Amino acid sequence: MAALGWDECDVILITGDAYIDHPSFGMALVGRMLEAHGFRVGILSQPDWQSAEPFRALGKPRLYFGITAGNMDSLVNRYTSDRKIRSDDAYTPNAEPGKRPDRAVTVYAQRAREAYPGTTIVIGSIEASLRRIAHYDYWSDKVRRSVLPDSKADILLFGNAERALVALTHRLAGGEPIDAIRDLRGTAFMVKPGWRPSEQWQEIDSLALDRPGRIDTHADPYAMEASAAAPKPAADGAQPVRIVPPAARLAARRADRAHSVIRLPSYEQVKGDAVLYAHASRVFHLESNPGNARAMVQCHGEGPGARDVWINPPPIPLTTPEMDFVFDRPYARAPHPTYGSARIPAWDMIKFSINIMRGCFGGCTFCSITEHEGRIIQSRSHASIINEIEEIRDKSPDFKGHITDLGGPTANMYRMACKSKAIEENCRRLSCVYPGICENLNTDHSSLIELYRKARAVPGIKRITIGSGLRYDLAVRSPEYVKELVTHHVSGLLKIAPEHTEENTLSKMMKPGIGAYEEFRQMFEKFSAQAGKKQHLVPYFIAAHPGTTDEDMLNLALWLKKYNFRLDQVQTFLPTPMALATTMYHSRKNPLKKVSADSEGVETARSGKVRKLHKAFLRWHDPENWPTLREGLIHMGRGDLIGNGPHCLVPRQQPARVLAAGAPASAAAARRPAVDKRPVGAPPARKGCNSAPKRASTKGR
Template identity: 70%
Template sequence: MTRAEMDALGWDSCDIILVTGDAYIDHPSFGMALVGRLLEAQGYKVGIISQPDWTSVDPFRALGKPNLYWGITAGNMDSMVNRYTADRKIRSDDAYTPNAEPNKRPDRAVTVYAQRVREAYPGVPVIVGSIEASLRRIAHYDYWSDKVRRSVLFESKADLLIFGNAERALVDVTRRIAAGENIKNIRDLRGTAFLVPQGWLPDAEWSVHNSTRVDVPGRIDKQPNPYAMALEDPKQCALDNAAPEPEVKPVVIMSREERQAAKREQARKTVVRLPSFETVSEDPVMYAHASRVFHLESNPGNARALVQAHGDRDVWLNPPPLPLAMDEMDNVYDLPYARAPHPSYGKAHIPAWEMIRYSVNIMRGCFGGCTFCSITEHEGRIIQSRSEPSILREIELIRDTTKNFAGTITDLGGPTANMYRLACKDKKIEESCRRLSCVYPTICSNLGTDHSKLISLYRKARAIPGIKKILIGSGLRYDLAVRSPEYVKELVTHHVGGLLKIAPEHTEQGTLSKMMKPGIGAYDEFKRMFEKYSKEAGKEQYLIPY
């Protein structure tokens, strides 16, 4: 954070400097803390510049020139969502800033910070990440300006964009830059995006597929007259542009395993070309088509690289990162976080920190696929869970080291409270699946919905000496919960502090179907179970639908 701290550590320079739009809180719920501790564990000297004054270049020179690269993030939230209301009015507070003070970050912070660090020290590689960069990696509709904008790579002029959960890609790219490799030559890492000349391919073995091979763009046809007895023009029966008879080819007999292996190998060297920025910015049908292809190519097990032209250059997206294994998740969350805001903030009130200071993140990802939500596209559809011992160690750490802890853990959760350890029953099916949601329109028959591991975790957590109460503060997926009455009973009896958040979002099927949310019947069933088990436990408890 400061040159004085560098001097105290005996550092004359930092290997990596991270710039963030949030206050610096050394806790795994805050992206820059996690990234900083992860890189520190690899032996690198990491500096952090938090909420710099972007109107001047001087704050970006506070820690000197980084030896390897700059890492840029807007913070835990998109800077536009953080700063503006849905009415496009500036918010009166910022939960990620000391004393909730507003206006401590610029609009489109990733772009502004990246431009400033280029000005501070030209020639140093710039890597951008965070949810702001991840969700803006291709041409995208921007609500705030009401237009389709180019990839953030163009506006920020970053050398590399790392999207989604970035741990593996970040460690790999750091090692390669430290070994002397030019960042412009690092083109093979999953979870990365970069700019290349239009038509660039990694080598001659790669093939390009048009996106229409993945999804057919819709066409708005004239609605037929249901009362017409005959066509006014018989020529309308003719096929437009009838294709010639296909060439007869011999059938090649292959086993199922051979077909799958051939398909995987072909996908590994295939890039899908999306409609260009110029096309999607003018044609809503092609924008919707590009978005659908983008979503269909999101399973790490079968996703192909994507490319999209912007003028005379391409944005190249490698396939999404593979999910972290349980031991890797444990390693990330077991790093030596201070679990507190930086001392320079003194006794300042930081709402985002106060909300999570007694909570424990037990998993990542969400297979819900709700159309209004970014979690699936950012963290992935495959659930990444920590082990029981790792979670229990963190609870004990909170008990032993967190000031003013009164014995209540406010949340054991993540993006969804009850997806811990849930997964596809068959790894091969999971790797080949292209469904956008595992639970819509109905829960997939291949999805395991056994909540027993989560029940076991709850019981062990509340048995820890000194722990008086374990509450569940994350949103609950109630269509999954009703599959396990034992879980609902456990939750209602022991882990609700009077109020429980759930998200029906709406009551009408038409609207819910557009959201890819379950019908209101699932909510009614959960409400019935909730009230039944609350009564049996002798508790007056209520649901908070949102």
């Protein structure tokens, strides 16, 4: 601060991550945005939370402390899907674990308040964003309050918050008190029960809203054109039909929606009633389109201490020039120099990758990206992206010419959007691609193809690979895109996420059927052969997703065996805060449909034993899983799949070396043969199920 000639900071940002000045790290992005608006920004990275003293390191901020857990929810960061503590932290120098507290937003907010009582506290990031209403918390296995009452923050900014943050900071700098700033989109705060911004506002009970047969009445953007003049009443007093111009009806409806707040069941109600929890989750997700979302309110507490959590509608997506402004800031593109030569895995992973867009309209129920970034795609311009490639080339000392990603939440949604702004603003669907690709969705890949070609032509760039996941159901709409991708941007393996093969599960995930995967696979193999390349798809699957039965997992395992997939990396469903699949996990109800006590139930693997069995099906080839699978198959009445015949999933006998794995001296050696090092998707060394997989060459099919 002394070097900068500052006597104080306007804003002090606190983060649970190491500080890396790169637009993939939220704190850097927010700091650079505020700096561009003339504010003096200090950053406290991974402060020791055991006392308030480290929170005084930069003094008291003139305007506020801005607090985040970092790029991830602190509990997702620290614990596995089996609730075990991870041994490392990718966002910390040398991957050292334990550098941030659990529920970091709450802990940091309390310490900052303790350091400087009365200071304004603003919270944000994915942890605050996805815990803004009462939510099921997998790690404590209970419904928790909104993070607002726990942190006692003055305001919460959710989603990508640049717009709200800049406006908030200017207004605070202009002398407006924090509790007078109640009109910013993308913000949430605590108010007294019954508070309204003005008399104009009406409250709607969510239970009245989510009634059978329909969710709500929406404006019809295709309504017929109106006559220019309003008709006069007939002489006999009869009233003629009056056609209201569509624009006027839309404006009236918008005005209504702009002054409506939906009251969700209270924290106390959803905590004790799984059906009400599922109902609240459903209503919450239906109010996610910035074009028509209404404010929501949820009471926390009872009696005189009760308070409402008020949630304004989500932020308006950034335009392309605004996205460019955010990404074109003068980032150092490096970790803070105080880390010296320490390795930060998250930085190693993204330092040569480029984020070309935000948002996702897929709506996969196990993922919270849509809840955080929204489903309207926000894309950067070609010029801004090419400029970043040149920056990496010119300023990164260890860059060797390989750009490791041109992506985002979904690599091939770049520039995709609804064909009509009016339709988009009135749309209430949770996904543009489920149950099928919406006829209003523009799936044109030409701008992305053009971007790839421009990027390859940048002098000094030797290779560009696409590391982000793809929507293959969209990709097959453009064989030219698949050809471009396969010919130039795959380095042997391409990650792809069917997530499951069974309709029962896919319908709960809101994912396309496995037929779309097959269509993509055929295109992938055809264009790989044309390019003279031996390349493989790496499919990802989720075990124990809500809606998945033991039979579904068995069918998936048989599909994997049929296509000779021996997966190294598999994942078990992790119920993250606010995801729709988490609602299924907790409530055993399907919030994709109207929820009632009698509505569709969702079978969910919750016990460790069943989750372990489901995971074992994904690694059916691993001898260490065979005892679990044998037990499971017998329990399912499918003992016919145990044995040495070609139709069997697991052999009857355990390999000798795995049997000996319990002996300490031989444990490591015993495990070795069970690990298949070949590329995923490559054929097994030996077909059939009468022996353990053999170590094989890397020769693919």
